[in-house]
Amino acid sequence: MPSLKYESREVRSREGESVLDAFLRQGITVPFSCRNGICHVCLQRCVQGSVPPVAQKGLRQELREHGYFMSCKCVPLGDMEIAPPTDLYSTTLVHSKEMLSPYVCKLLIEPASTSVYHAGQFITLRRQDGLTRSYSLASLPEQDYFLEIHVLRKRGGAMSNWILDELQPGDQLDIQGPSGECYYRNEALGHPLLMAATGTGIAPLYGILREALHYRHQGEIHLYHGGRDTDRFYMRAALRELEKQHPNFHYYECMSGSRPAPDGGFAGRVHEVAFARHQNLHGWHVYLAGLAEMVDAGEQLAVKHGAAADAIHSDAFALRDLRTKPRGEVKPAPPPPPPGERPKYPPPDPELWTALGEGELLHVVLRDFYGRVFQDERLGSFFDGFTQQRLVEKQFLFMRQIITGEKIYFGDQPRNTHHWMVISDDLFDYREHIMTSCLRRAGLPEPMVQRFNAIEEYYRQDVVKDKPFPKKIGELEMPLEGFNELVMDVGTLCDSCQREVAAGEKVIYHVRLGKIYCSDCSRPHEHEVPA
Secondary structure (H helix, E strand, O other): OOEEEEOOEEEEOOOOOOHHHHHHHOOOOOOOOOOOOOOOOOEEEEEEOOOOHHHHOOOOHHHHHOOEEEOOOOOOOOOEEEEOOOOOOEEEEEEEEEEOOOOEEEEEEOOOOOOOOOOOOEEEEEOOOOOEEEEEEOOOOOOOOOEEEEEEOOOOOHHHHHHHHOOOOOOEEEEEEEEOOOOOOHHHOOOOEEEEEEHHHHHHHHHHHHHHHHOOOOOOEEEEEEEOOHHHOOOHHHHHHHHHHOOOEEEEEEEOOOOOOOOOOEEOOHHHHHHHHOOOOOOOEEEEEEEHHHHHHHHHHHHHOOOOHHHEEEEEEOOOOOOOOOOOOOOOOOOOOOOOOOOOOOOOOHHHHHHOHHHHHHHHHHHHHHHHHOOOOOOHHHHOOOOHHHHHHHHHHHHHHHHHOOOOOOOOOHHHHOOOOOEOHHHHHHHHHHHHHHHHHOOOOHHHHHHHHHHHHHOHHHHOEOOOOOOEEOOEEOOOOOEEEEEOOOOEEOOOOOOEEOOOOEEEEEOOOOOEEOOOOOHHHHHHOOO
């Protein structure tokens, strides 16, 4: 395990663990926000050791040269000596505020003396108490003196409500950046552009659009803006004016809620509408900005429709949720009932199943997870005699039944599956950390990661123990060693050939491992069954 030296402390990072997670686990407080390499709030500086390239992706060249890296994306390659960043912020002034809609405020900020940027990049604002948030730039450096950002009021949002309600023209602000890789490139000049945004994701795309038009972009430009209500299309007038002035630019509004589509617009989610209307994206450049879920889905669709990976540019809005109450759209998983009263499964969570791509993303997560734990020095021994593929299949069916409520799983419950395994709370936490890492690496939104973890926590009391306990089949408790015979009173699967074993069928089972062998597979073990 790599050693991480930070100021006067030294910690050990676990397998696959980021520097940020290692610090937080050991109680080292460092700034962070999105935990997904987007906001750059968690920047640290490597004094000695190697930094993986992914941890510096999107940083300015001078920052990379001085060893800066995103601690949330840095899984150490070896020992590292790490120092806090020197102050990367500049103090500047707020020039003006203007409400563009009931929800969105346009903020014009004096540029710092070193501000050199592309339209579509982002800056990070810091309040005097240290609170930080990142906002994308709608301004065009070739035409605008001030830096322009659009701030959406969020329910319980500490920074957004402070900006809209308290911050005044003439007040000082600390800013860092600009940073980011989502901006117009000269190589796109003769190619068609497809743009899709939700909410204030229109801000960076508005800047990118203006930059493309400023350089007399020769290809067609199609910009789709998604929202739940008509007042979410707060840039309509400016974009319609650009549409009149430039015949190669086309603007569309997409209503994602239950309300009818606006005149000349479309009903449906913005990425689904955009990619349904543009099926062949060979040679196109694609720009996506807004909700992380939309950006993730849009990137996958862009590749599916033929866009080259280096021609897809995105700006996903992902923030750590600091509210004590969740947003209306995101409901927390219900807490488990008291011991002794809880049902076999927690309540279904259809929103989580949707976030898991109707199971497609769950397969990715489970393959990643079992690939890692099979090689893990603390967990690998628990899987002797099992194949990764078999465990992925069984766990997929188990999780699908929990999340959807469909009755498709015929295997053992966690208490029986783990009955012989001595697992401490610390080991359970360690295993949960690996699963969380796999969920985040697969791109599952953070609120959904927490809801997935809540399902795992539901079964902690069935798994954690200081000594083995007998496997329970119906009302019978089985011994801990050897093989035995049993007539099944519930259906299950044979652990050898994987065929379904019906209730009433006689089987042989390994009393410690819990493996069940159907009548076709039990013959090699018959002599081991007590007479």
